[in-house]
Amino acid sequence: xxxxxxxxxxxxxxxxxxxxxxxxxxxxxxxxxxxxxxxxxxxxxxxxxxxxxxxxxxxxxxxxxxxxxxxxxxxxxxxxxxxxxxxxxxxxxxxxxxxxxxxxxxxxxxxxxxxxxxxxxxxxxxxxxxxxxxxxxxxxxxxxxxxxxxxxxx
Amino acid sequence: xxxxxxxxxxxxxxxxxxxxxxxxxxxxxxxxxxxxxxxxxxxxxxxxxxxxxxxxxxxxxxxxxxxxxxxxxxxxxxxxxxxxxxxxxxxxxxxxxxxxxxxxxxxxxxxxxxxxxxxxxxxxxxxxxxxxxxxxxxxxxxxxxxxxxxxxxxxxxxxxxxxxxxxxxxxxxxxxxxxxxxxxxxxxxxxxxxxxxxxxxxxxxxxxxxxxxxxxxxxxxxxxxxxxxxxxxxxxxxxxxxxxxxxxxxxxxxxxxxxxxxxxxxxxxxxxxxxxxxxxxxxxxxxxxxxxxxxxxxxxxxxxxxxxxxxxxxxxxxxxxxxxxxxxxxxxxxxxxxxxxxxxxxxxxxxxxxxxxxxxxxxxxxxxxxxxxxxxxxxxxxxxxxxxxxxxxxxxxxxxxxxxxxxxxxxxxxxxxxxxxxxxxxxxxxxxxxxxxxxxxxxxxxxxxxxxxxxxxxxxxxxxxxxxxxxxxxxxxxxxxxxxxxxxxxxxxxxxxxxxxxxxxxxxxxxxxxxxxx
Ligand SMILES: Cc1cc2nc3c(=O)[nH]c(=O)nc-3n(C[C@H](O)[C@H](O)[C@H](O)COP(=O)(O)O)c2cc1C
Ligand code: SF4
Ligand code: FES
Numbered sequence: 001x002x003x004x005x006x007x008x009x010x011x012x013x014x015x016x017x018x019x020x021x022x023x024x025x026x027x028x029x030x031x032x033x034x035x036x037x038x039x040x041x042x043x044x045x046x047x048x049x050x051x052x053x054x055x056x057x058x059x060x061x062x063x064x065x066x067x068x069x070x071x072x073x074x075x076x077x078x079x080x081x082x083x084x085x086x087x088x089x090x091x092x093x094x095x096x097x098x099x100x101x102x103x104x105x106x107x108x109x110x111x112x113x114x115x116x117x118x119x120x121x122x123x124x125x126x127x128x129x130x131x132x133x134x135x136x137x138x139x140x141x142x143x144x145x146x147x148x149x150x151x152x153x154x
Numbered sequence: 155x156x157x158x159x160x161x162x163x164x165x166x167x168x169x170x171x172x173x174x175x176x177x178x179x180x181x182x183x184x185x186x187x188x189x190x191x192x193x194x195x196x197x198x199x200x201x202x203x204x205x206x207x208x209x210x211x212x213x214x215x216x217x218x219x220x221x222x223x224x225x226x227x228x229x230x231x232x233x234x235x236x237x238x239x240x241x242x243x244x245x246x247x248x249x250x251x252x253x254x255x256x257x258x259x260x261x262x263x264x265x266x267x268x269x270x271x272x273x274x275x276x277x278x279x280x281x282x283x284x285x286x287x288x289x290x291x292x293x294x295x296x297x298x299x300x301x302x303x304x305x306x307x308x309x310x311x312x313x314x315x316x317x318x319x320x321x322x323x324x325x326x327x328x329x330x331x332x333x334x335x336x337x338x339x340x341x342x343x344x345x346x347x348x349x350x351x352x353x354x355x356x357x358x359x360x361x362x363x364x365x366x367x368x369x370x371x372x373x374x375x376x377x378x379x380x381x382x383x384x385x386x387x388x389x390x391x392x393x394x395x396x397x398x399x400x401x402x403x404x405x406x407x408x409x410x411x412x413x414x415x416x417x418x419x420x421x422x423x424x425x426x427x428x429x430x431x432x433x434x435x436x437x438x439x440x441x442x443x444x445x446x447x448x449x450x451x452x453x454x455x456x457x458x459x460x461x462x463x464x465x466x467x468x469x470x471x472x473x474x475x476x477x478x479x480x481x482x483x484x485x486x487x488x489x490x491x492x493x494x495x496x497x498x499x500x501x502x503x504x505x506x507x508x509x510x511x512x513x514x515x516x517x518x519x520x521x522x523x524x525x526x527x528x529x530x531x532x533x534x535x536x537x538x539x540x541x542x543x544x545x546x547x548x549x550x551x552x553x554x555x556x557x558x559x560x561x562x563x564x565x566x567x568x569x570x571x572x573x574x575x576x577x578x579x580x581x582x583x584x585x586x587x588x589x590x591x592x593x594x595x596x597x598x599x600x601x602x603x604x605x606x607x608x609x610x611x612x613x614x615x616x617x618x619x620x621x622x623x624x625x626x627x628x629x630x631x632x633x634x635x636x637x638x639x640x641x642x643x644x645x646x647x648x649x650x651x652x653x654x655x656x657x658x659x660x661x662x663x664x665x666x667x668x669x670x671x672x
Contacts, residue, residue, distance in 0.1 A: 020437060024434055064422060083341050087527065116421075121167055122498035
């Protein structure tokens with residue numbers, strides 16, 4: 001993922017008409033495209049939207065989606081909510097941590113591993129999201145296949 | 155000869171288990187074999203356990219093939235798929251699949267049936283007839299019909315929709331808003347998603363009817379970020395409606411103007427609470443507001459605002475088409491009409507079942523669901539999302555009725571039913587309820603913010619067998635405080651799952667070997 005630059009930030013702000021009430025939408029667009037919001041972007045958003053830096057910081061901190069640290073190239077979210085728990089999401093999470101040699105919330109070797117609370121795929125649980133795509137009925141074998149696919153080893 | 159129609163859902167659950175790969179394989183195989191097909195990406199019928207569910211239309215009848223993998227496609231063509239040929243995946247006519255036959259499809263009547271992004275297909279199946287009728291009958295008639303239907307909010311709280319709309323209609327103000335709550339954060343729920351992916355124009359029509367009824371010219375949809383495919387389908391549907399003059403200025407020459415803006419959430423569960431959602435729609439942190447004022451009086455940007463769930467809004471069109479009495483004629487007691495129940499978790503036949511209220515939990519779990527996926531006995535089901543109680547098998551004959559559920563200390567909520575087998579550790583699930591509250595609390599009130607963290611600690615002690623009786627009392631006190639002193643149901647109802655575990659599964663707290671109390 002490229003790092004967001006000043007001009008791109010301005011262009012996104014402009015796309016949303018420079019409206020401060022669209023801060024959450026602007027931020028979501030940035031995180032969707034670049035994975036995170038760097039501190040200088042927060043400052044720039046405050047200036048361009050005429051908001052206090054504290055306000056923008058508050059919004060960034062409030063929402064789980066708004067990362068303030070650069071994620072890996074691949075973002076893997078494993079659902080931890082009840083329906084997936086009923087189908088072994090805890091064991092799947094342990095397996096993922098073990099095979100990827102990392103813990104939840106960490107970034108290692110181009111991979112960021114995160115919890116998510118329901119992907120709306122609860123009839124095909126356990127579910128994960130890999131780089132924005134939802135997968136269902138994920139067992140260990142399927143998890144490995146998804147990871148191989150992402151790493152282009154297929 | 156006309157081209158054979160083959161349907162492969164473009165819906166999150168189906169795609170999550172390979173529907174895109176199946177669609178690709180079908181297109182390629184047909185091309186290679188010189189067979190002219192029309193590949194339609196429909197929504198889902200809701201029988202998620204059969205996804206990817208492929209259908210082929212033969213002489214006007216759709217023949218279904220369940221759990222199709224891309225690797226099956228060549229053999230299916232060899233077995234004369236285009237003529238509905240026999241194959242081990244073949245389930246016979248879609249309309250005869252037992253799971254689908256016994257439903258009462260009111261709100262989800264077009265899901266699976268139509269191409270969700272085809273306006274002609276939508277219109278061929280009553281699409282925009284209700285809005286047209288609303289224009290002809292006038293807003294007063296719409297308000298009356300919705301009130302007559304007895305429709306209650308499907309987002310969880312079950313508030314009568316007719317009263318809500320009437321309040322906004324009566325509120326004074328130049329600018330009013332319709333906001334659609336598509337945050338669908340409850341675990342075990344996906345009915346909003348299936349509706350938006352399978353019949354997005356149906357939601358748009360419902361919102362326009364609401365706008366017309368209360369004289370609001372602008373609508374917002376607040377869609378959770380966990381639904382990227384839904385976002386793509388819904389935004390295309392909004393564009394389609396706008397291009398065809400079903401959104402925008404002076405809709406179809408009616409003099410009524412209405413447009414919709416699609417907003418995306420950012421991973422906060424509390425933003426499904428209506429006032430937190432309004433804050434988020436205003437670009438702020440999703441902190442819950444004090445009520446009053448009600449959103450109906452001072453909602454989005456301080457203006458009179460309708461907040462309704464996706465399914466609530468999408469149910470209205472058929473209420474206008476078929477009459478409020480027709481809808482009120484289904485269901486039981488004060489729970490009128492149908493609900494889209496969602497069977498999830500450890501269940502053999504998971505998916506969506508739209509059924510009149512009054513059906514029992516047991517019928518849903520056993521007749522539709524077929525018991526657990528693991529084949530083990532059902533230990534508990536959580537109904538109504540993370541704030542809903544865990545219900546033991548002894549209460550499975552409870553009819554689906556808002557008040558009957560309140561009567562057993564439970565709630566129907568958004569209709570999610572999450573099944574657990576006898577391997578479930580109920581103490582862990584009680585702990586999770588508190589932990590989830592601690593993670594998601596908006597932080598405004600202490601009992602919710604601090605109480606949930608304390609709750610996790612206390613449960614941890616109980617699980618490890620420390621002073622169980624003392625900690626039990628502490629946990630009950632904590633639940634009382636959270637229930638009494640929280641501003642919204644996040645803190646106020648997290649005690650429901652916790653208490654239900656204490657009441658019905660207390661034995662799970664006593665760790666096997668350790669003595670209960672020294
Ligand atoms: C913590 C919390 C989360 C909620 N999440 C949702 C949600 O995701 N979707 C929803 O429609 N309603 C949700 N609600 C209920 C809404 O506050 C509100 O009652 C509903 O959107 C009103 O629409 P309805 O009358 O059509 O149900 C939630 C409530 C609380 C307290
Ligand atoms: S109960 Fe919890 S989520 Fe609700 S307002 Fe209070 S702190 Fe916020
Ligand atoms: S609980 Fe995991 S997808 Fe819903």
